[in-house]
Amino acid sequence: MARLAALTGNNAAAEAIRQIKPDVFAAYPITPQTEMAEEVAQFVADGILDTEYIPVESEHSSMSACIGASLAGARAMTATASCGLAYMWELLPIAASLRSSVVMAVVNRAFNAPLNIHCSHDDSMGARDSGWIQLYSENAQEMYDNLIQAVKIAEDETVRLPVMVCMDGFIISHAVERLLLLEDKKVKNFLGEFKPAYPLLEVNNPVTLGACALPDYYTEHKKQHSEALRHSIDKIMGVANEYAKLSGRSYSLFESYQLADAEYGIVILNSAAGVTKAVVDKLRKEGVKAGLLKIRVYRPFPAAQIVQALKNLKVVAVLERTDSFGGVGSPVFTDISAAFMEASTKEKPLMVNYVYGLGGRDVGLEDIGKVYANLQAINQRGKIEKSFAYLQARE
Amino acid sequence: MAINLKEIAKKEELFTPGHRLCAGCGTAVLMRQVMLAVEGPVVVSMATSCPFVSTATYPYTAWKVPWIHNAFENAPATISGVEAAYKALRKRGKITQEIKFISMAGDGGTYDIGFQALSGALERGHRFLHICYNNEAYMNTGIQRSGATPLGAHTTTSPAGKLIPGKREFRKDLTAIIAAHDIPYVAQTTPFHWRDLMTKVQKALTVDGPSFINVLTSCHRGWRSDIKDAMQILRLAVDTCYWPLYEVVNGKWRLNYKVRNKLPVIEWIKPQGRFAHLLKEENQPIVAQIQQKIDENWEKLLARCVAD
Numbered sequence: 001m002a003r004l005a006a007l008t009g010n011n012a013a014a015e016a017i018r019q020i021k022p023d024v025f026a027a028y029p030i031t032p033q034t035e036m037a038e039e040v041a042q043f044v045a046d047g048i049l050d051t052e053y054i055p056v057e058s059e060h061s062s063m064s065a066c067i068g069a070s071l072a073g074a075r076a077m078t079a080t081a082s083c084g085l086a087y088m089w090e091l092l093p094i095a096a097s098l099r100s101s102v103v104m105a106v107v108n109r110a111f112n113a114p115l116n117i118h119c120s121h122d123d124s125m126g127a128r129d130s131g132w133i134q135l136y137s138e139n140a141q142e143m144y145d146n147l148i149q150a151v152k153i154a155e156d157e158t159v160r161l162p163v164m165v166c167m168d169g170f171i172i173s174h175a176v177e178r179l180l181l182l183e184d185k186k187v188k189n190f191l192g193e194f195k196p197a198y199p200l201l202e203v204n205n206p207v208t209l210g211a212c213a214l215p216d217y218y219t220e221h222k223k224q225h226s227e228a229l230r231h232s233i234d235k236i237m238g239v240a241n242e243y244a245k246l247s248g249r250s251y252s253l254f255e256s257y258q259l260a261d262a263e264y265g266i267v268i269l270n271s272a273a274g275v276t277k278a279v280v281d282k283l284r285k286e287g288v289k290a291g292l293l294k295i296r297v298y299r300p301f302p303a304a305q306i307v308q309a310l311k312n313l314k315v316v317a318v319l320e321r322t323d324s325f326g327g328v329g330s331p332v333f334t335d336i337s338a339a340f341m342e343a344s345t346k347e348k349p350l351m352v353n354y355v356y357g358l359g360g361r362d363v364g365l366e367d368i369g370k371v372y373a374n375l376q377a378i379n380q381r382g383k384i385e386k387s388f389a390y391l392q393a394r395e
Numbered sequence: 396m397a398i399n400l401k402e403i404a405k406k407e408e409l410f411t412p413g414h415r416l417c418a419g420c421g422t423a424v425l426m427r428q429v430m431l432a433v434e435g436p437v438v439v440s441m442a443t444s445c446p447f448v449s450t451a452t453y454p455y456t457a458w459k460v461p462w463i464h465n466a467f468e469n470a471p472a473t474i475s476g477v478e479a480a481y482k483a484l485r486k487r488g489k490i491t492q493e494i495k496f497i498s499m500a501g502d503g504g505t506y507d508i509g510f511q512a513l514s515g516a517l518e519r520g521h522r523f524l525h526i527c528y529n530n531e532a533y534m535n536t537g538i539q540r541s542g543a544t545p546l547g548a549h550t551t552t553s554p555a556g557k558l559i560p561g562k563r564e565f566r567k568d569l570t571a572i573i574a575a576h577d578i579p580y581v582a583q584t585t586p587f588h589w590r591d592l593m594t595k596v597q598k599a600l601t602v603d604g605p606s607f608i609n610v611l612t613s614c615h616r617g618w619r620s621d622i623k624d625a626m627q628i629l630r631l632a633v634d635t636c637y638w639p640l641y642e643v644v645n646g647k648w649r650l651n652y653k654v655r656n657k658l659p660v661i662e663w664i665k666p667q668g669r670f671a672h673l674l675k676e677e678n679q680p681i682v683a684q685i686q687q688k689i690d691e692n693w694e695k696l697l698a699r700c701v702a703d
Contacts, residue, residue: 023483024476050486052479057515061472064512067465068440068476074483076476090466098465200461200477201490203436208456210464212448221453 002247003181009172012140012179013079013105014039016147018049019187020103023074023194026054026065030084031117032169033107037079063088063095063102070100070162071209073199075151078102081169082109085123089130095162096131097225098210101154101194102162105147108270108321109169110359118360119169121269121321125331131225133163133232134299136269138255141179143167145249146296148187152239155194159232161225168271170360182247190246233300253302255294256309258284262291263314264375265349267306267332269295272319272356272363279368290372295332303339310336313349315375319391321357329353329388350384356391367391398593403431407459414457415449419622421612421629422446422501422528425586429497429526430460432593433600437495438481440474442504443467445535445614446528468508470498471516471525478521495600496523502543503533505609506569510542517576517605524599524606530614531566538617542567545637546688547681548669550617555672560681565688570609574643580606582642584651587629591640591651598642611638619668628666635663636693641700648699657693660686 007015014036017025025044027037043049052069056062062078069076080088085106095102110120124134135150137143143165150163167173182190198207213221237253244250255273258280259265266276273294283290293309310316320330328334333353340348354371357363371391378384410430416423426446438461441447447464450457465473474496484490498516500509505527513525532550533539540553546565549555553562574581579602584592592610599606611632613625620628632638633652637660640652661682664670673682 023487024479026476026479050483052483054475054479054519056472056475057511057518060469061475061512061515064465064469064472065476065479068463068473069480070476071463072438072477072480072484073489074480076480091469094465200438200463201481201484201494203438203461203492203494206459206461208451208458208462211451211453211456212464213453217453 001183003183004178005181006176006178007140008035008174008176009140009143009167010035010107010174011039012144013147013167014043015181016144017077018043019182019184020075020077020148020151020191021049021188022051022077024052024054024066024069024076025078026056026062026069026076027078028056028059028062028080028084030059030081032109032173033079033081033084033105035173036105036107059084059087060091063091066102067091067095067098067100070102071098071199072201073194073196075155075194076102077104079105079107081107082111082123085127086111089127092127092130092132094210097221099160099197099225099228100162101160103147103150103154104162104164106164106166107169107173108166116359117169119171119321120358124164124166125322127164128299128331131161131229132299133161133229133236134297135163135165136296136298137165137167137172138271138273138294139172140177141249143172144179144181145243145247145251148190149239149243149251151191153232153236156235157195157197159228159235160197161228161232166270171271186246190242229300233297233302236297251296253297253305254309255296257292257294259291259293259309261289263289263379264372265291265293265310265313265316266368266371267293267295267316267318267336269298269332272321275363275365276368279365279372283372288372288376298332301335301339303335303342306336307339307343307345310349311345311347314379316349316351317371317375318351318353319356319371320353323355330355350378351387352378352384353388354391355389361392363392398432398590406431409433409459411457411459415452416446417616419615419625421586421614421625422530425528425592425610425612428586428589428592429596432596433495434597435495436492437497438462438474438477440465440470440477440498442470442500442509443535444501444504444528446499448535467504469512470500470504470509471523472512474498474523475516475519475521478523497526498523499526499528501535502527502529502531502541505529506542506567514576517573517578517607520604522604524596524608527569527609528612529609530612530617532617534614534617543569546685547673547678549672550669560672560678568692573607577646578605578607579603579645580642582608583611583638584608584640585611585629585633585638587626588633588640588652595642617669619671620666624666628663631658631663631666634658635660636689637663639693639696641696647701648696650696650700660689
């Protein structure tokens with residue numbers, strides 16, 4: 001029987017970790033992830049969770065230890081946020097190109113300066129090109145479900161790539177929600193045992209891992225990694241389908257909300273999808289064909305599928321909780337623009353990019369309402385005057 | 396556990412010939428000694444360094460043991476993950492063998508950029524041995540100063556120029572800093588003292604907890620010395636009391652080689668081109684300063700060591 005619970009996002013993630021039962025959990029506390037690191041430590045202290053908890057002295061070491069543990073043949077997990085993710089930056093491409101199966105919870109938080117402990121997506125968006133799979137979660141339920149699926153994806157023999165699972169700091173990590181939890185046994189059976197490829201601890205079959213590869217071999221290593229990440233999309237969907245059978249909750253590469261016949265669309269990630277859905281509902285009642293595309297799998301980027309889902313809209317706003325300073329637009333906007341460039345389709349919407357909600361600034365019904373009003377105005381003018389703007393900023 | 400040369404000669408070389416380290420590289424000698432001293436299965440984690448790029452360039456490897464390189468500053472953090480994985484899998488009955496763990500790094504990966512990861516892993520009590528192959532500068536990147544570079548030494552980032560006569564600071568006493576972590580086993584040695592080194596590796600691997608060995612090792616490229624003098628220079632380091640052989644076992648300091656005829660430090664300085672400018676008349680105060688520091692440290696060490 002599924003268990004109904006009232007938990008914060010951090011509690012939900014900790015609960016998922018307890019059920020996943022990693023062999024090794026290495027973490028360094030950082031706001032707003034701290035509660036998760038504490039709770040996992042408490043599970044271990046109480047004997048509820050049999051895990052080697054490594055209370056590292058930094059995030060650099062948490063990722064280093066996880067890479068070592070995963071390649072040794074253990075199921076390894078960690079969790080971080082913001083500066084912590086930045087501090088382990090160097091290790092992210094190593095974890096991925098060494099084909100470890102580390103799973104990491106990321107509680108999205110802004111980058112300093114000015115110092116800010118609240119939500120932006122600077123951290124995980126900055127890590128998008130590190131070769132990891134990235135899953136985004138709207139709420140505590142999705143964080144819980146995504147974490148469990150992430151382990152199965154990361155450990156699959158056709159994938160063998162690390163996965164980071166993101167949720168919004170404070171907005172989700174610290175807000176109590178109602179969610180459904182699976183039975184421990186179901187999660188255990190769903191995940192099975194980790195079967196590593198060339199574990200270091202198989203001492204009778206010694207391997208050298210992390211070798212130096214010079215210009216004669218480096219390219220081939222990177223190409224294999226690139227292909228593995230692109231191909232992982234099938235397994236991500238396969239795991240989602242299996243998980244749907246188990247949980248009754250279905251997941252895809254992205255969620256389409258009132259999108260099929262929509263004229264005006266917003267593309268968004270994580271928690272702000274909630275308020276956007278409420279605005280869509282309101283606009284639909286008023287006869288405005290509003291819709292939403294909420295990205296769940298950002299890496300590998302489901303380019304063709306997103307083009308297919310957006311091509312018939314009139315105007316689309318990509319809303320992002322980060323800025324790619326000096327770039328064409330923020331990361332998702334740039335990716336979707338590139339996806340349309342590459343696609344054979346002639347139909348494509350007018351597209352704008354708005355930066356919102358930085359450093360935890362609340363995004364309300366009015367803010368999203370204004371975006372849809374802008375999209376309608378753009379449609380009437382038939383052209384875009386300004387494709388990139390900051391919402392909510394005082395001038 | 397006594398080291399027997401005849402027995403060692405029969406052992407399989409786990410660090411194999413054919414690697415690309417320089418002829419006369421002290422680190423190659425110590426790697427070989429370490430791997431010959433090891434008994435039973437071992438996993439090695441190595442920091443970015445000369446021995447990394449020279450022994451594990453794809454598709455070749457000189458290692459006949461499970462071996463991992465992760466990054467420059469995290470060899471101890473990496474091995475702490477491997478060791479935690481071992482504990483978990485052993486508890487779950489998936490591994491039955493006893494396995495030992497070694498992380499290795501140069502003075503850059505130990506004294507400087509890797510210090511935090513090492514200190515953390517030692518404090519957490521993982522059962523592993525960290526070996527520092529300490530040639531007193533960043534040799535892999537072309538001889539830059541480190542926290543282990545001695546006063547007066549010429550490196551490319553502490554050059555001896557018209558105004559400044561080489562490095563202006565003393566090295567840090569890392570072995571004592573590690574001893575202050577109160578771990579079960581800490582030692583200093585050199586590959587010239589092969590029996591001492593191998594005995595220490597074996598001792599370190601038997602303790603229940605973290606252990607550390609700081610190995611002074613020669614680099615003729617960086618030290619500007621003759622290849623054939625590699626081992627003799629290390630002998631002089633010990634005979635001048637520049638690098639005493641000692642160990643700290645469960646907090647008890649013990650001198651492993653009592654220098655009876657202490658040579659003046661100039662004997663250690665003379666064969667090394669990195670100190671060539673110190674032979675000039677105007678730099679004699681620096682030599683005196685080095686000598687004074689060595690004398691003080693030697694006395695301090697003798698006072699710390701328990702009598703045999």
